Amino acid sequence: MDRFARLAANVLDVPVALVALAESDRQVFPGMVGLDDALSVSREAGLAHSLCEYVVNSGGPLVVSDARADDRTRSGPVVAQLQVAGYAGMPLTDADGVVLGSVSAIDSRPRRWSEREVEALADLAAACSAELRLRIVSRQAEQARAETAALLARSELVLRAAEVLAATTGVEEVRRRVGELITSDLKPAYVGFSLEPALSPSLTGARGLRRAGQSREVEPGDGPWPTARAARERRMVVVDGAEEMRASYGPAAAARWDELGFASMVCLPMNGTRQTLGALAVAWDSPHAPGLGERAVLSAVSGYAAQALERALFLDERINVAKQLQEAMLTDLPTVDGLEIAALYRPAAEQDMVGGDWYDAYVLDRGAGPGGDGAALAVTIGDITGHDMRAATLMGQARSMLRQADHDHPHGGPVTAVTALESANTSLGTELSGTLVHAHLAPAEEGWNLTWTNAGHPAPLLARPDQTCHHLDGHNLLLHPGLSRPRTQQRLHLPLGATLLLYTDGLVERPGNDIGAGIRHACTLLHDGADMPLDDLLRHIADRVAGAAPGDDVALLALRVTAPPPASADGLGAGRSIHGT
Known part of the structure; x- marks a missing residue:
């Protein structure tokens, strides 16, 4: 725009030439030559009563010999400010013919403009208008590209929202x-x-x-x-x-x-x-x-x-209902003279990972009658297949059926109760499947006798005084409808100071980690925690082995022999448990 101003000044031999564009309340000078320092820096002035305003409002050229004497221009403040005498201005128009401003030639002395000079200024105005139109089209193209990019990005956002939120x-x-x-x-x-x-x-x-x-x-x-x-x-x-x-x-x-x-x-x-x-x-x-x-x-x-x-x-x-159902099924542990009993249950960190993990402990009739094993206490740890409401419901059914089986077969051992559970599962069509360890404890000299059967579950861990911790092998097939192979049970003595830990696989099994390493870690912690209260020991094991955010439910049940068993069943009563602590 400064080039157009210089051309106008040179062709018409004037000291001042302007390319002026009109805005709502001011005129700006993208092209100028010959103005003082203040205007050359600000490149703007008021629009009211200006010569540019007259050109814009009239829509045609303004050519005067002496702006100070012409009735159309003499009252304008710009005339005095710029010391305008001779003035010639041509309109600048866009593609629709709208007048945007003017190209002006200004002389400080009165001047008669020749026809040739007016035509030259009109030609410069036409060339300048063409340049302005190109700039307008270019700006509109840039805005269109930006708007298209923004619309595309927002369309992608809507598509991402539909996909991600689904x-x-x-x-x-x-x-x-x-x-x-x-x-x-x-x-x-x-x-x-x-x-x-x-x-x-x-x-x-x-x-x-x-x-x-x-x-x-x-x-x-x-x-x-x-x-x-x-x-x-x-x-x-x-x-x-x-x-x-x-x-x-x-x-x-x-x-x-x-x-x-x-x-x-x-x-x-x-x-x-x-x-x-x-x-x-x-x-x-x-x-x-x-x-x-x-x-x-x-x-x-x-x-x-x-x-x-x-x-x-x-x-x-x-999920909340399933968790409430699952936790409602967790047993209040009995108090048994000579045994310290504790349990811990932690749900998976993922809210939708509600499972069928459970523990149970309850008093038994002490095997009165021929063939009884003298058991005073039954304990179970189990994990029903699945992570949903159905798994929690089946867990409750399995827990109830196993309890019933123990009380219906007072002279049988753990294997009898689990076999009865499987028979009921097949007959009733409950279709529950999973794993469990079911055990009976009977009083014995200087401790307790433990009899257990394992249906495909992680092996219990046993820490005895002055011995290393080890796991109790002897697996049978997991629980599943239609399986009829005979199950076996094992038996060993728990001396004073022995600690037994039953747990679900959420404690030791994590993607990318060796389950054997998890079991060995839990075994070491169980052995080293012989002097810790069982409640504290279970929390310690869960924190160190499963971590703060387990990927699966974790259920733990521990028993420690603290004294010789009582001579009668009078020492058995109600006790306590820990849920999710």
Whole structure:
């Protein structure tokens, strides 16, 4: 543009030439020659009563011999400011003929412009207009490419949302995935959602996901907050600034807004198939006006989030019921004189990994009658196949049937009870399968006699005083409908100070790790913990072997011989257990 100004100055032999473009309240000079330092730096001036304004408003050229004397121009402040006398200006137009500004030649003395000079200035204006049109087309092309790229990216975001949220299984995973999706594309300061309080008190509230990895709480869905309005009115709610927040939601909400550091927020309802589940909130810490494209993307994501959330709430409820059922089946341990008994159960870290792990311990009739083994106590550790509600239900059935089998066959040993369980399983068609160790303990001189049968389960570990820990071999086939091979049982003596550990495979089996190494580690800890209370020892073993986030349920049952057994069954009574500690 400066080149066009120089051409105009040289061709028309004037001290000042301008390429001026008119805006709403000012004129800017992308091309100039001959102006003072102040204007050459700012390249702008007021538009009102300017010579450029006259050209723009009239839509045609303005040619005057002396602008100071012409009625059309003499009142303009620019005439005095630039010491304009002779003036010739030609309009600059876009492709539609709209006048954008002017090319002007300015002389400080009165001047009569020749026809040739006016034509030359008109030719320069036409060339300059063509350049401006090229720039406009180029800018429009750049904007179109940017908008196309943005639309493509947001279309990809919607597709990712449909794919990613379809695979979520829990409420917390839905929260995290929604935050990751929106943050990666729209760059907000906060993404979260508030659930309706009626859904579940434990799930209410929003959890923010910030670029810096911090989290901030937003008011729950029933408070004076945009999320509440979005959920209640089932529509998008946009808040732009603290003043709008104060006017619409009150001073307390405005104070909370300032505390959070928000500048703009969009809240969208998450509408389920039967009810509104809550609202999705997206906030920025600098002013942000979401366009139609962003609003459409956020609406689509909130819809997918509602579907995922509804499914997750259903799954979470089923998992919670299964866990409650499973934990309700865990036994209150009996108190037995001469034995210390403790148990521990830890669910898998993954919420949907509800299994059929269980332990049991109960008092028996002490084998009165011919053939009785004199057993006073039965103990079991087991793992039913599966990780769902059905597995937890079958675990409860197996536990009850095995108890019943022990009491229906008072003169049989553990193998008799397990065989009866299998027979009932086949006859009733319960189709339970899995593994277990079932054992009877009977009083003996200076200790207890242990008789057990193992149906495909990890071998119990035994630590005896002054001896290394070892595992009790002797496996039979696992429990399965239709299996009829005879089972065997083993027997050994537990002296004073001996500690027996029964456990499920969640303690020692992890992907990529050697199960044998896990068993040896547990055995070493059992031997080294001879002086630890059993409750503490079980927690120690679970922490060190299974870790803080086990991939499968872990059930442990331990017995330690602390004194010679009582002479009668009067020493047997109710006791305690540990659940998930």
